Amino acid sequence: xxxxPRPSDERAYIRNLVRRLLVESSDVAKADDFxxxxxxxxxxxxxxxxxxxxxxxxxxxxxxxxxxxxxDMVSPDRNMIIATLVYGLCVDEALSLENVRSLWDEDVExxxxxxxxxxxxxxxxxxxxxxxxxxxxxxxxxxxRVIIIMIVERLTLMRAINHHSDEKFVTDTAFExxxxxxxxxxxxxxxxxxxxxxxxxxxxSARETYxxxxxxxxxTKVARDAYIANFIAPLKEKLDAxxxxxxxxxxxxxxYSIWNKLRKQQVELSGIYDLFAIRVILDVxxxxxxxxxxxxxxxxxxxxxxNPARMKDWLSIPKSNGYESLxxxxxxxxxxxxxxxxxxxxxxxxxxxxLAAHWKYKGIKSEGDLDTWxxxxxxxxxxxxxxxxxxxxxxxxxxxxxxxxxxPRGDLYRLPLGATVLDFAFNIHSKLGCTCVGGKVNGRNxxxxxxxxxxxxxxxxxxxxxxxxxxxxxxxxxxxxxxKIRQTINExxxxxxxxxxxxxxxxCKNRKVELEEGTLMRTIKKMGYRTVTDFxxxxxxxxxxxxxxxxxxxxxxxxxxxxxxxRRSAEEFELLENNERANNxxxxxxxxxxxxxxxxxxxxxxxxxxxxDDVFGFVSAEGVIKIHRHDCPNAEHIRYKYPYRVIxxxxxxxxxxxxxxxxxxxxxxxxxxxxxxxxxINKEKDVTLRNITIDSSDGIxxxxxxxxxxxxxxxNNLIKKIKTVKGVKDVERSN
Numbered sequence: 001x002x003x004x005p006r007p008s009d010e011r012a013y014i015r016n017l018v019r020r021l022l023v024e025s026s027d028v029a030k031a032d033d034f035x036x037x038x039x040x041x042x043x044x045x046x047x048x049x050x051x052x053x054x055x056x057x058x059x060x061x062x063x064x065x066x067x068x069x070x071x072d073m074v075s076p077d078r079n080m081i082i083a084t085l086v087y088g089l090c091v092d093e094a095l096s097l098e099n100v101r102s103l104w105d106e107d108v109e110x111x112x113x114x115x116x117x118x119x120x121x122x123x124x125x126x127x128x129x130x131x132x133x134x135x136x137x138x139x140x141x142x143x144x145r146v147i148i149i150m151i152v153e154r155l156t157l158m159r160a161i162n163h164h165s166d167e168k169f170v171t172d173t174a175f176e177x178x179x180x181x182x183x184x185x186x187x188x189x190x191x192x193x194x195x196x197x198x199x200x201x202x203x204x205s206a207r208e209t210y211x212x213x214x215x216x217x218x219x220t221k222v223a224r225d226a227y228i229a230n231f232i233a234p235l236k237e238k239l240d241a242x243x244x245x246x247x248x249x250x251x252x253x254x255x256y257s258i259w260n261k262l263r264k265q266q267v268e269l270s271g272i273y274d275l276f277a278i279r280v281i282l283d284v285x286x287x288x289x290x291x292x293x294x295x296x297x298x299x300x301x302x303x304x305x306x307n308p309a310r311m312k313d314w315l316s317i318p319k320s321n322g323y324e325s326l327x328x329x330x331x332x333x334x335x336x337x338x339x340x341x342x343x344x345x346x347x348x349x350x351x352x353x354x355l356a357a358h359w360k361y362k363g364i365k366s367e368g369d370l371d372t373w374x375x376x377x378x379x380x381x382x383x384x385x386x387x388x389x390x391x392x393x394x395x396x397x398x399x400x401x402x403x404x405x406x407x408p409r410g411d412l413y414r415l416p417l418g419a420t421v422l423d424f425a426f427n428i429h430s431k432l433g434c435t436c437v438g439g440k441v442n443g444r445n446x447x448x449x450x451x452x453x454x455x456x457x458x459x460x461x462x463x464x465x466x467x468x469x470x471x472x473x474x475x476x477x478x479x480x481x482x483x484k485i486r487q488t489i490n491e492x493x494x495x496x497x498x499x500x501x502x503x504x505x506x507x508c509k510n511r512k513v514e515l516e517e518g519t520l521m522r523t524i525k526k527m528g529y530r531t532v533t534d535f536x537x538x539x540x541x542x543x544x545x546x547x548x549x550x551x552x553x554x555x556x557x558x559x560x561x562x563x564x565x566x567r568r569s570a571e572e573f574e575l576l577e578n579n580e581r582a583n584n585x586x587x588x589x590x591x592x593x594x595x596x597x598x599x600x601x602x603x604x605x606x607x608x609x610x611x612x613d614d615v616f617g618f619v620s621a622e623g624v625i626k627i628h629r630h631d632c633p634n635a636e637h638i639r640y641k642y643p644y645r646v647i648x649x650x651x652x653x654x655x656x657x658x659x660x661x662x663x664x665x666x667x668x669x670x671x672x673x674x675x676x677x678x679x680x681i682n683k684e685k686d687v688t689l690r691n692i693t694i695d696s697s698d699g700i701x702x703x704x705x706x707x708x709x710x711x712x713x714x715x716n717n718l719i720k721k722i723k724t725v726k727g728v729k730d731v732e733r734s735n
Contacts, residue, residue: 010058017064021081024071029078036103037085044094055169057160063088066149066156073193074152075353079104080145083111084153090116114146147184154181155193158200174204189323192352198256213255213262216269224252224276231278231332238299244292245283252276277339281348289344290315293326296342304330307337323351406457415452418477422448425460426481433481434488435462449475467492497533500540507546513553519560523553601625603659607632607735610659612712617647633735658708660690661715664734668727669701676725677705684718686710704734 022034041060045051053059067084070076076084082104089095090112097116101109158177164170178201185194203210228250239246253275262269269275280300284292293315300306310329318324326342343351405413405424413427421441426433439446440459452458468485476482508515521532527549529535538544600623607629609615614630618638627649628635639646667673674694681689687709694703709715715733722731 010061014058014061014064017061017068021064021068021071024068025078025081028076029081033078033082037082040086040089040095040099040103044089044092049092049094055161055164055166057157059088059092062153062156062160065160066153069156070149070152073155073353074148074190076145076148079108079111080149082108083115083145084149087112087115087119091119111143111146111149114143115149118146118150144188148188148190151181151185151188151190151193155197158197158204162200162204170204174201177201178205189350190353191323195254195256199254202256202259209259210255213258213269217252217255217258217275220269225250227333227336228276228278231338235278235300235303238303239280239296242295242299244296246296247281247283248278249281250276250278277341279341279343279348282342282344284344286346289346293342293344297326297328300328300330300340300342304332304338306330310337310339323347325351403452403454403456405452405454408457408459416477419452420448420475420477421446421450421452421458421460422472423476423478423481424452424458426476426484427478428460430480430484432460432462433484434468435464435466437461437463437466448472493533493537496540497536498540500536500538503539504536504546504549508550511550513550515553516557519553519557523549523556526556527552601627604628604632606634608660608662610661610709610712610715611651615649615651617649618642619645619647658686658688658710661707661709662734663705663707663719663722664702664730664732665705665722665728666700666702666730667725668729670727673701673725673727674703677722677728680721680725681705681707681718684714684721686714687718700729 051059063085067081070084097109097113100112154177161170177197182194182197232248280296282292307329312327314323314325324347329337329339332338403415403417403419415423421439422436425436438448438461441456468488472485473482524535539546602624603609604626609627609629615627617625617627620626681687687707690708691706694701719731
């Protein structure tokens with residue numbers, strides 16, 4: 001953008017800006033519109049109100065600069081320009097919303113109100129540095145044009161504060177621009193604004209780094225321009241022969257983008273091959289766009305060797321913000337890689353000015369109403385005229401299922417729709433929630449179950465004697481509140497249960513009754529209690545008498561003693577029979593293999609033994625011999641509790657042609673890694689892939705693969721081969 005030089009005479013500078021704005025906005029606004037604005041501004045500052053803001057910047061100049069930037073970079077409608085010019089007057093209370101509506105219309109009033117609401121957020125400390133600020137911005141701004149104006153306004157501010165005397169103000173503004181407004185611009189497809197915001201942010205926060213990169217780029221500019229000309233010349237000849245209307249140019253990438261590459265790749269500037277891109281822009285009818293773009297691609301690919309891994313097709317499937325283009329990286333002269341971007345004039349306009357922009361915030365899944373909303377935006381942008389005019393009909397209600405609430409200090413919290421004062425208290429701190437008795441919402445006393453609204457300021461009221469109640473669970477909506485309430489109620493119940501347990505043990509000791517766990521469990525069940533805690537709590541709360549418990553226990557204990565006497569002889573005989581059986585079995589070895597007959601056995605599913613594993617047999621209660629690996633998780637328990645049922649076992653030949661073996665694999669989350677693993681399995685002789693389950697988190701995948709395999713030797717060989725796959729971190733056999 002060509003910037004108006006700033007003379008020492010502020011009035012002359014403003015007059016230049018006014019003339020510039022009249023020219024830039026002539027296709028959408030009329031001179032009469034600006035006459036009304038001029039009168040409103042003149043009246044606002046006629047009573048001695050300062051025209052300078054708290055940072056020493058001229059408010060009138062700033063709004064004019066923002067309006068010009070809006071015209072230059074976004075192609076706004078008439079109401080956007082007017083709202084940009086007058087909303088500052090409403091913030092200063094020099095103009096009311098009623099005045100705005102009477103002077104213009106309700107659309108301008110709505111936009112000004114949205115801008116005014118957003119501007120009030122800057123009085124809340126710490127808000128801009130939270131991720132919730134982006135969402136609150138979206139909730140308050142009912143019109144997408146409000147967000148676009150805010151982005152351009154920040155761009156204008158960033159342009160104005162270079163070498164500003166207040167360093168903290170500059171660094172804070174730079175942080176905000178990079179953290180909030182550059183990503184917003186990216187989401188809305190305003191790439192030009194996004195790049196400038198990022199570059200200036202780097203310049204203000206790390207000036208030495210910025211200057212170093214800029215200087216090195218400048219020093220290599222001549223050689224770079226010569227290379228671009230050398231690359232373009234033969235390409236132009238080929239394109240001219242097709243008869244296509246086109247424009248071709250080279251573009252050096254932004255300093256911020258280059259800095260990011262230097263930081264990530266840990267190289268010097270000379271080590272980055274894609275410092276610039278060649279852009280081919282076609283002037284073709286809408287119906288021929290895709291075909292002609294692919295035609296140009298084929299010409300480029302015939303002349304220069306393409307890198308398939310760097311191919312990006314945003315023609316077939318545009319980006320979520322409407323961006324369309326075809327990117328390919330080819331090997332140019334001197335074997336240097338060059339990125340070539342192929343698009344049409346319409347696509348270039350979308351990419352430069354973001355006319356196809358719509359909101360799709362990180363972390364929100366593309367489903368339901370969001371998909372519908374985005375599809376409607378695309379449909380509108382395909383109309384011939386006035387997409388900005390139609391955009392205003394789409395309300396930005398993407399976050400209507402959340403509310404945003406402030407503490408008295410201005411800290412911002414995000415809660416689900418329907419959250420109450422009690423939810424807010426637990427969200428701040430569990431102790432605050434447990435002792436909460438109510439709160440002040442915007443200065444008025446409210447009950448625990450009062451539902452909060454976006455923008456509310458809440459102060460929690462507590463009392464030392466307050467404890468969570470069971471009925472609290474009926475109106476809280478956050479899982480944190482619900483879990484903590486349940487936990488606290490359970491802890492109180494456990495303390496009461498401990499008292500009840502101590503009382504029962506003490507009374508039993510006095511009556512010389514020894515408690516046996518099994519008998520006590522049957523007593524608890526007979527008395528109608530589902531859990532031991534409930535039982536002891538009932539004693540602690542004196543719901544039941546401890547003496548009645550002991551009486552019931554003694555009745556069951558006496559009945560058990562009588563039954564035990566009657567069973568003893570039968571149990572002794574059964575034990576003798578089992579010992580004799582164990583001695584007989586231990587002398588034999590069960591040989592399992594192809595020719596085995598007359599023995600009913602199964603391979604245990606708890607450890608899935610395969611041919612070659614060290615195994616043992618276990619005679620189950622059904623009479624079936626189950627084959628386990630020696631390192632089976634259940635082996636120790638089996639040998640300790642049922643030694644008389646264990647028989648020695650070994651393999652002879654192979655049981656069938658395949659065994660099921662499970663492998664646990666951990667590696668980097670890469671779409672190709674699973675393909676490479678399954679490819680190895682499919683190539684292995686006598687190995688089949690039966691099942692695969694993959695989970696991914698934080699760039700790491702872990703999964704289980706079940707294969708059909710003949711023996712341990714083949715399995716170990718397969719594990720070794722899978723470990724050689726790039727990105728695989730660990731492979732081990734799983735039970």
